Amino acid sequence: MYSYSNWISFATIVRKETHRFFRIWAQTMLPSAITALLYFVVFGNLIGRFVTPIDGFTYIEYIIPGLIMMSIMLNSYNNVVSSFYGAKFQRSIEEILVSPTPNSMILMGYMFGGILRAMVVGIIVAIVASFFAPINAAYPLLIFVVTFLTACLFSLAGFINSMFAKSFDDVTIVPTFILTPLIYLGGVFYSVDILPPFWEKISLVNPILYMIDAFRYSMLGVSDIPIGLTISVIFLVTALFYVIALTLLKRGYGLRS
Amino acid sequence: MHALTIENLHKVYSGDVHALRGISLTIKEGDFFALLGPNGAGKSTTIGILCSLVNKTSGIVKVFDKNIDLDWAGAKTYIGVVPQEMNFNIFEKVKHIVQNQAGYYGMPRQEAIKATEHALKQVDLWDKRDIRARMLSGGMKRRLMIARAIVHKPKLLILDEPTAGVDIEIRHNMWQFLRKINQQGTTIILTTHYLEEAESLCRNIAIIDHGKIIENTSMRKLLSRLPSQGFILELEDDIAEAPELSGFNTRLIDNETLEVEVLENKTLNEMFIALSDAGIKVAGLRNKSNRLEALFLSLTGSAASVANEPKGGEDV
Numbered sequence: 001m002y003s004y005s006n007w008i009s010f011a012t013i014v015r016k017e018t019h020r021f022f023r024i025w026a027q028t029m030l031p032s033a034i035t036a037l038l039y040f041v042v043f044g045n046l047i048g049r050f051v052t053p054i055d056g057f058t059y060i061e062y063i064i065p066g067l068i069m070m071s072i073m074l075n076s077y078n079n080v081v082s083s084f085y086g087a088k089f090q091r092s093i094e095e096i097l098v099s100p101t102p103n104s105m106i107l108m109g110y111m112f113g114g115i116l117r118a119m120v121v122g123i124i125v126a127i128v129a130s131f132f133a134p135i136n137a138a139y140p141l142l143i144f145v146v147t148f149l150t151a152c153l154f155s156l157a158g159f160i161n162s163m164f165a166k167s168f169d170d171v172t173i174v175p176t177f178i179l180t181p182l183i184y185l186g187g188v189f190y191s192v193d194i195l196p197p198f199w200e201k202i203s204l205v206n207p208i209l210y211m212i213d214a215f216r217y218s219m220l221g222v223s224d225i226p227i228g229l230t231i232s233v234i235f236l237v238t239a240l241f242y243v244i245a246l247t248l249l250k251r252g253y254g255l256r257s
Numbered sequence: 258m259h260a261l262t263i264e265n266l267h268k269v270y271s272g273d274v275h276a277l278r279g280i281s282l283t284i285k286e287g288d289f290f291a292l293l294g295p296n297g298a299g300k301s302t303t304i305g306i307l308c309s310l311v312n313k314t315s316g317i318v319k320v321f322d323k324n325i326d327l328d329w330a331g332a333k334t335y336i337g338v339v340p341q342e343m344n345f346n347i348f349e350k351v352k353h354i355v356q357n358q359a360g361y362y363g364m365p366r367q368e369a370i371k372a373t374e375h376a377l378k379q380v381d382l383w384d385k386r387d388i389r390a391r392m393l394s395g396g397m398k399r400r401l402m403i404a405r406a407i408v409h410k411p412k413l414l415i416l417d418e419p420t421a422g423v424d425i426e427i428r429h430n431m432w433q434f435l436r437k438i439n440q441q442g443t444t445i446i447l448t449t450h451y452l453e454e455a456e457s458l459c460r461n462i463a464i465i466d467h468g469k470i471i472e473n474t475s476m477r478k479l480l481s482r483l484p485s486q487g488f489i490l491e492l493e494d495d496i497a498e499a500p501e502l503s504g505f506n507t508r509l510i511d512n513e514t515l516e517v518e519v520l521e522n523k524t525l526n527e528m529f530i531a532l533s534d535a536g537i538k539v540a541g542l543r544n545k546s547n548r549l550e551a552l553f554l555s556l557t558g559s560a561a562s563v564a565n566e567p568k569g570g571e572d573v
């Protein structure tokens with residue numbers, strides 16, 4: 001069980017992280033809003049008008065959940081990877097390591113920092129989207145659950161990346177060469193139903209597909225995969241990443257000699 | 258009660274580098290303790306283990322009787338650390354760095370704000386509280402790390418070369434401050450390359466060399482082992498050659514500067530009488546070198562390497 005002091009430590013890390021991403025809002029929040037705006041204008045408005053409705057929704061309505069989810073994934077990941085690696089690089093992480101803060105609280109503190117940024121940016125992107133199409137909310141509670149779990153998962157992934165990273169190059173490799181392709185191939189802009197059977201099966205190995213599909217279901221009420229399965233996959237991968245991140249932290253990988 | 262108990266502490270780094278080879282040490286509560294040793298002797302590894310930044314290979318460490326293997330968090334609450342190198346976020350404001358540290362130690366927000374004000378005022382940084390840490394001078398950054406280390410009122414303060422690279426005035430101000438908090442009850446462990454600092458501040462001392470404690474005693478006892486002391490005398494009148502003084506070794510540095518070695522069975526009074534008898538008037542006197550430095554060099558056998566360093570005698 002955690003003591004009151006432990007929760008204060010946790011709150012301190014979350015406050016520090018929140019303060020950080022608000023302080024550098026031009027780097028952390030503005031780019032997602034501008035990127036989303038460009039997607040909505042180009043894909044949604046200009047190209048989208050020539051695309052036939054998918055599952056009864058206009059193309060722009062169909063891609064809104066995917067684009068919100070994309071910003072949630074990238075922001076939660078980037079927040080933790082850059083903040084934690086920055087703290088490692090400047091050695092300011094030692095401030096926390098020398099304190100009695102339990103490892104699990106350190107991990108959760110950084111994770112919640114990532115979740116909060118993802119939620120703030122998700123809301124900003126939704127507001128931008130609302131200028132182009134009505135925002136649907138078929139299952140509001142599910143919207144929150146999927147957002148929270150996905151942000152957890154990507155925050156943890158960012159944390160694991162930062163534990164292994166030995167330079168700032170290592171911090172950018174995963175988002176550029178792994179995350180972005182998986183997100184784009186995860187059904188942000190299309191339904192996997194339109195893929196040939198072989199590529200549809202390959203797509204099912206991509207965990208991001210489940211998150212985007214679940215979020216689309218929570219907003220539009222339509223999905224390619226049963227919602228129970230998607231939530232289970234997200235939950236299991238999140239739990240797995242949590243165990244990996246906590247084990248690395250307890251061992252002091254890259255932190256303690 | 259002992260502030261710190263270390264028993265048979267070993268640390269082997271990867272590549273079979275044996276940094277600590279069975280260190281045992283006890284430091285009493287309220288002590289001002291010097292931990293000295295040449296570069297690579299194991300000082301920073303020892304401190305790293307105390308602060309949980311280095312994982313020990315074997316051995317027992319207790320902080321105020323709390324075993325770090327059994328009550329890791331409890332032991333940490335007693336410790337404040339001032340590391341050798343800057344380790345704060347340079348983009349954060351001074352007050353936030355200190356407030357956050359209080360928070361990591363579980364101090365509620367309002368209490369942390371008050372403690373931050375107190376700590377920053379103690380190190381004379383309160384007027385800099387709203388500027389970003391990167392804007393501070395080198396000396397101010399050191400003081401910030403001290404404020405950060407004391408904000409949770411630790412019972413054991415560990416300082417790893419806190420005055421490295423700071424000017425003399427700031428160094429002396431820091432000494433004054435450290436003496437004050439030691440008098441108020443904080444146990445202090447100090448590692449330093451400035452042996453004058455250790456001699457001036459510390460009551461007890463341990464010297465580490467090649468991962469082993471080679472000396473662990475009081476400063477007074479250690480210094481009393483010196484067989485002789487050297488003094489540099491500024492003379493009122495020029496002399497052509499060093500005088501022969503019975504019981505003293507002399508060497509002329511220049512026509513108006515004389516070096517005299519006083520053996521442990523002789524007093525300074527006897528030296529002045531001998532000089533007076535030789536018709537030499539003394540205008541000024543200073544120690545030839547730091548006394549602890551001479552002992553340190555003889556114990557660690559690092560005189561040769563030090564002699565080659567360009568920094569001069571004091572900094573080893």
